[in-house]
Amino acid sequence: MTILIRDIKRIGTGDATRTSIRERKVEAETISIGRRKGSDIQIDALSIQLDHAEISVPSEGDALLRLHGNATALADGRVVTNGKSVIKPGTILRLGPVQITVENNTVDETITLAVESVETRTEAISRDDEDAVFATRSVLPSKRIISWMSALIVLGFFLALPILADRSPAHPIVKASPVQADVSWNSGELSLLHSNLKNDCASCHVNAFEAVTDDTCLSCHTDLERHAEPLDLKKAERPVEGFNAFLTKTSEAFGRPADRCSSCHIEHNASSHIIKSSDAICSDCHAELDKRLPNTDIMNVSDFGTDHPEFRPYVIVAPALAQPLTQRISLDLIPKGNSGLKFPHDLHMADNNAVAKMANTLPGRYGFDDGVTCDDCHSEEAGGALFEPVRMEQDCAMCHSLTFEIEADGYERTLRHGEPDEVIASMRDFYDAKALANIRDTATDSRTRRRPGAAAEIRNSNRRELAFKRSEEVTIGKVDAIFSEGGACYDCHEIERPVDIRTMDFKVLPISVADSFYRRSPFNHEVHEIEGVECSSCHAAETSASSSDILLPKIAVCRDCHIGQASWKAGGDIAAGKYPTNCLTCHGFHDGPHYKPQDGNP
Amino acid sequence: MAQAKHSSFLTYRGGRWAKFALVFSVICIGLYFAFDFEPVRNGGSWYGYTLGTIGALLILWLAWLGVRKRRYNPGNWSLKAWTSAHVYLGLSLLVIGTLHTGLQFGWNVHTLAYALMVLVILSGMFGVYFYITVPRRMSDNRAEASQVEMLDELENVSRLLRETSLSLQDADTQRILDMLAKTTLKSGVMTRLRDSHVRCPNARALKDFKVAVRTIEGDVQRGMFDVISVLERRDSLLGRIRRHQRYRALLELWLWIHIPATITLIALLIVHIIAVFYYQ
Numbered sequence: 039m040t041i042l043i044r045d046i047k048r049i050g051t052g053d054a055t056r057t058s059i060r061e062r063k064v065e066a067e068t069i070s071i072g073r074r075k076g077s078d079i080q081i082d083a084l085s086i087q088l089d090h091a092e093i094s095v096p097s098e099g100d101a102l103l104r105l106h107g108n109a110t111a112l113a114d115g116r117v118v119t120n121g122k123s124v125i126k127p128g129t130i131l132r133l134g135p136v137q138i139t140v141e142n143n144t145v146d147e148t149i150t151l152a153v154e155s156v157e158t159r160t161e162a163i164s165r166d167d168e169d170a171v172f173a174t175r176s177v178l179p180s181k182r183i184i185s186w187m188s189a190l191i192v193l194g195f196f197l198a199l200p201i202l203a204d205r206s207p208a209h210p211i212v213k214a215s216p217v218q219a220d221v222s223w224n225s226g227e228l229s230l231l232h233s234n235l236k237n238d239c240a241s242c243h244v245n246a247f248e249a250v251t252d253d254t255c256l257s258c259h260t261d262l263e264r265h266a267e268p269l270d271l272k273k274a275e276r277p278v279e280g281f282n283a284f285l286t287k288t289s290e291a292f293g294r295p296a297d298r299c300s301s302c303h304i305e306h307n308a309s310s311h312i313i314k315s316s317d318a319i320c321s322d323c324h325a326e327l328d329k330r331l332p333n334t335d336i337m338n339v340s341d342f343g344t345d346h347p348e349f350r351p352y353v354i355v356a357p358a359l360a361q362p363l364t365q366r367i368s369l370d371l372i373p374k375g376n377s378g379l380k381f382p383h384d385l386h387m388a389d390n391n392a393v394a395k396m397a398n399t400l401p402g403r404y405g406f407d408d409g410v411t412c413d414d415c416h417s418e419e420a421g422g423a424l425f426e427p428v429r430m431e432q433d434c435a436m437c438h439s440l441t442f443e444i445e446a447d448g449y450e451r452t453l454r455h456g457e458p459d460e461v462i463a464s465m466r467d468f469y470d471a472k473a474l475a476n477i478r479d480t481a482t483d484s485r486t487r488r489r490p491g492a493a494a495e496i497r498n499s500n501r502r503e504l505a506f507k508r509s510e511e512v513t514i515g516k517v518d519a520i521f522s523e524g525g526a527c528y529d530c531h532e533i534e535r536p537v538d539i540r541t542m543d544f545k546v547l548p549i550s551v552a553d554s555f556y557r558r559s560p561f562n563h564e565v566h567e568i569e570g571v572e573c574s575s576c577h578a579a580e581t582s583a584s585s586s587d588i589l590l591p592k593i594a595v596c597r598d599c600h601i602g603q604a605s606w607k608a609g610g611d612i613a614a615g616k617y618p619t620n621c622l623t624c625h626g627f628h629d630g631p632h633y634k635p636q637d638g639n640p
Numbered sequence: 641m642a643q644a645k646h647s648s649f650l651t652y653r654g655g656r657w658a659k660f661a662l663v664f665s666v667i668c669i670g671l672y673f674a675f676d677f678e679p680v681r682n683g684g685s686w687y688g689y690t691l692g693t694i695g696a697l698l699i700l701w702l703a704w705l706g707v708r709k710r711r712y713n714p715g716n717w718s719l720k721a722w723t724s725a726h727v728y729l730g731l732s733l734l735v736i737g738t739l740h741t742g743l744q745f746g747w748n749v750h751t752l753a754y755a756l757m758v759l760v761i762l763s764g765m766f767g768v769y770f771y772i773t774v775p776r777r778m779s780d781n782r783a784e785a786s787q788v789e790m791l792d793e794l795e796n797v798s799r800l801l802r803e804t805s806l807s808l809q810d811a812d813t814q815r816i817l818d819m820l821a822k823t824t825l826k827s828g829v830m831t832r833l834r835d836s837h838v839r840c841p842n843a844r845a846l847k848d849f850k851v852a853v854r855t856i857e858g859d860v861q862r863g864m865f866d867v868i869s870v871l872e873r874r875d876s877l878l879g880r881i882r883r884h885q886r887y888r889a890l891l892e893l894w895l896w897i898h899i900p901a902t903i904t905l906i907a908l909l910i911v912h913i914i915a916v917f918y919y920q
Contacts, residue, residue, distance in 0.1 A: 073806055082803070084806065084814075084817045084820075085817060087813075088810055108810075162798075162823065162824070163791060163794060163798075163823075163825055164795055167791065168787050168788055168791060171787075171791065171826060171881070172787050172885060172888050173892075174829060174832075174888060174892035174896070175892075176826075177828055177829045177832070178829055178896055181895065184896070185902075185904065188900050188903065188907075189904050192908050192911060193907050193910070193911065196749045196752075197910065197915075200915070204918075220919070221748075222748050222749045223918075223919055224746070225683075225684075225746070225750055226744055226746055243918075243920075246918050246919075247918055247920065248920070249920045250920075292920075294920060304679055307679060311680045314678050314679045315679070316679075318678070319678075
């Protein structure tokens, strides 16, 4: 059997393609196809087995294709695997890169196998893949696209949305936002007292690009007082010059005028910074206040530790029930007060005198276990900053009895405190009643019964007159006694005696005990309740023999512990018992007009 | 080491920009502590605004390098001068930006802008580091071959492998075919950064063939020795190409953070400035 094998090679591409055809005849019934050298049809391709297939041509009938092992082929596009397949003339076989067309020669009844390489071998990676292999941009999305998308997201979410929320809060996009749109603009925590406004930016930021106005602040803060008369305030300021003037102008150019509430009260810096604590804010005006406000009676001050005038408490110079006359007097001048009360602290606080002994004999409910101490009379008011007024009934009466007579059965008759007219009236009533009782008792006594008649009437009438006259004299004597040295009232009060004692027109002069010596900067006792600080650390009460002594410590006493801001910055140390002290430690900026203090008018 | 006249952007003109940036940063830090800002140091003080303005202008100028490097005419400054200034002034921006914050941070756009600025600068620092260290190793690795030459060489060796492998047994040719199909260089960026060559199919086939060749003899063994020598050539070539991929990834990847972060930073800068003046 002769089988014609036609090898077709095409060289070049397109119109320039040349075809070279070589034919050879094989005298055999079976044609071997494979990678093995010497195969009838040798295919140099790795996908072809050494012995891939064979085509046998029987003398009768159609040719048969037989595939070896795992070899595969395509017959007219259909996969053929092991076993024998009939190939009819015209069938196109495909084995790896080679196409074999089976042709029947009707003339000599031989078979021609047209073998043509149809697949140009290409490597998986070629030089055209340079960028794909080496350039990072081939495996990542474009930087430009990432940049634009990221920038647009940022502008949309952090700029457009907050502005939309501010302009039209009811917009559906704003409402759909899961978080408050402008929360991302919040530059810092609000102070504690403003923290309720943290979700309501517009409560302060009313108009876009407009700095927070004073009107906005004052819409809530309605009870603030002026620091000073605006004109005085302007005059008192140190002139803004040089760099600071430039800063002020620049601020104004950016819509941030100076001297607004928020110039000092800078928000979004957390609680500790909403109130400026620098002394410079005060000393800018107050260090040389007299130069710019010559008529002021406020003294210059710049630092608590080094440049602060001696304290000038409000001292009562003339007691009065309604409005006692007060005057600010420097402690340097050793001011004497006039409360109208006699109270020697030293007598009451001594360890071993009659007062101490008497205190120790009193029942325990009065609490005098260890003599008389400060807190036996002075009790803290609620909050602990200052003290309750001392009350006679509560704090003095256990020793200073108001008993003026003891009845036969031991019942003590006492006087009402605080109302001298009532005291005199009560005593008069008491002794008149005694006289009446005497007369009644004499009239009903059988041993003194008289004969009836006019003479007896006259005698009885004389006796009554006599009794009331004596009662009057007893009353005058007793009243005089309580208002005189050794008497219950005289011990503590200043008494104005009548010219004629028989009028019994005794007057107790009014008492005015100062409830606060420093009205603009009240002292807080509670914060000073620390170990090692006693009442006597500051108040020299134990050696004070007169109630006119002003028992306030001078500034030097405070400076033992309190140092000014400048010194603190230079190296203050709380562990060493030094505490930083600025103007606001004692003074309040908005506590009212402390310009031109009116003596006597708090 | 005595170098030729070449000087890198880092040492341009004796590090003039390094000195300038250092002095500028020290002055900024000095002023920061020289003044007492009430009530607290923050971006809203006069010094804060000053630093903020300088910082914002600096960011725009630094970003302008992206425009400048695309121009061919050198202008008054060479690209090297420009790059040198970009690097050192960019580093000083870290100081300026940090001082501008007054160390006040929070969950807001302002801190986000700062964080992005830090990200840009850090990625730039990585970039500079790779620009210093990678090119020498890269050129050593390439041994004067261009990328295209490396790929051409790979194609040649692969073709040689196919030809040499024709004499192998069917199972071994299948192995070579599978290996060729699985060998890829178009890998993802993380694969490029890792040293992935040990898992290369070519290397594994080589290892297996070296074992298998001892069990056979004769022509078949000789044929396999031929294949092994080609596999070895291919292995070394693939290793070189993969190292080159890694170096290029190192040289380029930081830009995927540096550039988008810069553009986003500029957007955030706009947001930051509008926000602080909108609600002032």
